[in-house]
Amino acid sequence: MSRFLNPMYASLAPYQPGEQPQGQNFIKLNTNENPYPPSPLVAKAVNNEIEWLQLYNDPTSSEVTMELARTLGVTPEQVMITNGSDEALAFIFQGLCPQGAVFADITYGFYPVYCQLYGVRPYVIPLREGFVLEPKDYYHGEGTVVLANPNAPTGLALSLKQIDGILSENVDNLVVVDEAYVDFGAETAVPLLKQYDNLMVVGTFSKSRSMAGARLGYVVSNPSLISDLQRIRFSFNPYNVNRMTQAAAIAALKDSLYFENCCKKIIDTRENTLETLERFGFETTDSEANFVFVRHPEIPGEILYKMLREEGILVRWFNLPRISNYLRISVGTDEQMNGLFCALEKIVNKTQ
Numbered sequence: 326m327s328r329f330l331n332p333m334y335a336s337l338a339p340y341q342p343g344e345q346p347q348g349q350n351f352i353k354l355n356t357n358e359n360p361y362p363p364s365p366l367v368a369k370a371v372n373n374e375i376e377w378l379q380l381y382n383d384p385t386s387s388e389v390t391m392e393l394a395r396t397l398g399v400t401p402e403q404v405m406i407t408n409g410s411d412e413a414l415a416f417i418f419q420g421l422c423p424q425g426a427v428f429a430d431i432t433y434g435f436y437p438v439y440c441q442l443y444g445v446r447p448y449v450i451p452l453r454e455g456f457v458l459e460p461k462d463y464y465h466g467e468g469t470v471v472l473a474n475p476n477a478p479t480g481l482a483l484s485l486k487q488i489d490g491i492l493s494e495n496v497d498n499l500v501v502v503d504e505a506y507v508d509f510g511a512e513t514a515v516p517l518l519k520q521y522d523n524l525m526v527v528g529t530f531s532k533s534r535s536m537a538g539a540r541l542g543y544v545v546s547n548p549s550l551i552s553d554l555q556r557i558r559f560s561f562n563p564y565n566v567n568r569m570t571q572a573a574a575i576a577a578l579k580d581s582l583y584f585e586n587c588c589k590k591i592i593d594t595r596e597n598t599l600e601t602l603e604r605f606g607f608e609t610t611d612s613e614a615n616f617v618f619v620r621h622p623e624i625p626g627e628i629l630y631k632m633l634r635e636e637g638i639l640v641r642w643f644n645l646p647r648i649s650n651y652l653r654i655s656v657g658t659d660e661q662m663n664g665l666f667c668a669l670e671k672i673v674n675k676t677q
């Protein structure tokens with residue numbers, strides 16, 4: 326640490342992304358990326374943008390906004406496009422959590438980091454037995470309620486009715502639903518925007534749209550909350566989403582068939598993965614996401630993680646209370662998962 330750092334940030338514990346090894350031949354199942362490339366239409370659209378790079382990009386991402394609004398069945402005034410959904414979450418923590426933020430003890434690791442960065446008071450609510458999120462624990466919250474649905478890293482989802490309950494018991498609090506994984510089997514809360522003025526839905530193209538490396542996220546809410554967020558965004562970085570990414574997103578939205586097929590394949594592979602791992606003796610959760618969250622009753626999570634790494638397979642292990650014996654394994658292609666099954670079979674036989 327240099328002597329120039331503002332002491333405010335001296336104790337900041339930054340978010341730790343999963344490993345992103347460059348150039349090595351791992352089966353990479355550690356950061357919930359989509360194993361399939363984006364629609365072929367995306368490559369063409371990105372290529373066409375290159376000759377315009379000398380010009381600034383559209384600061385409101387208006388075409389993406391319109392196309393996405395159409396896809397979601399809302400108006401363009403209800404949508405804001407961001408540089409990945411992490412940026413959307415940052416704006417929300419910075420500007421829309423004046424009383425604090427309420428979230429689960431086991432959820433997306435960025436929420437506590439943004440609390441620290443922006444001086445937001447965190448109210449952490451432990452998940453119940455089996456990592457179940459009990460909606461009642463969030464009624465009359467002490468600030469902005471932030472829910473990942475499906476939750477990460479557990480994969481468990483709330484029903485629309487449960488989200489409705491949390492909204493109706495928090496009429497004076499903003500409720501943010503982070504739907505990074507919603508396309509893999511959960512219900513989106515977007516239709517509830519018709520009924521509630523305290524709802525904000527956050528989404529991303531990183532997982533279900535195969536565009537993690539392009540950085541495109543969004544917020545859907547009512548026009549007045551969106552204009553609050555635009556105020557913050559324009560005070561920080563008006564050109565937040567580059568030309569290639571805007572073009573890529575428009576193309577991705579137009580190829581809905583490709584998108585639906587990818588999601589379907591991942592859901593099938595997930596179900597097969599859960600069955601196979603259960604046969605190997607693993608305990609699993611009912612994941613509605615593009616990852617599974619599993620534990621072996623006899624082999625510690627850290628050992629499994631390290632032995633898989635030696636076999637060339639990267640998964641995510643969190644050295645955190647309650648979940649240190651669990652692995653979060655992204656759903657890859659069937660071929661990648663077969664590689665995982667072979668390695669796990671070997672490891673389980675060796676250690677027992």
Ligand SMILES: *Cc1c(COP(=O)(O)O)cnc(C)c1O
Nearest residue numbers: 409410411433473505529531542
């Ligand atoms: C992956 C993820 C995000 C962030 O995704 P971006 O790549 O920044 O769009 C947000 N929330 C959750 C729960 C995630 O898992």
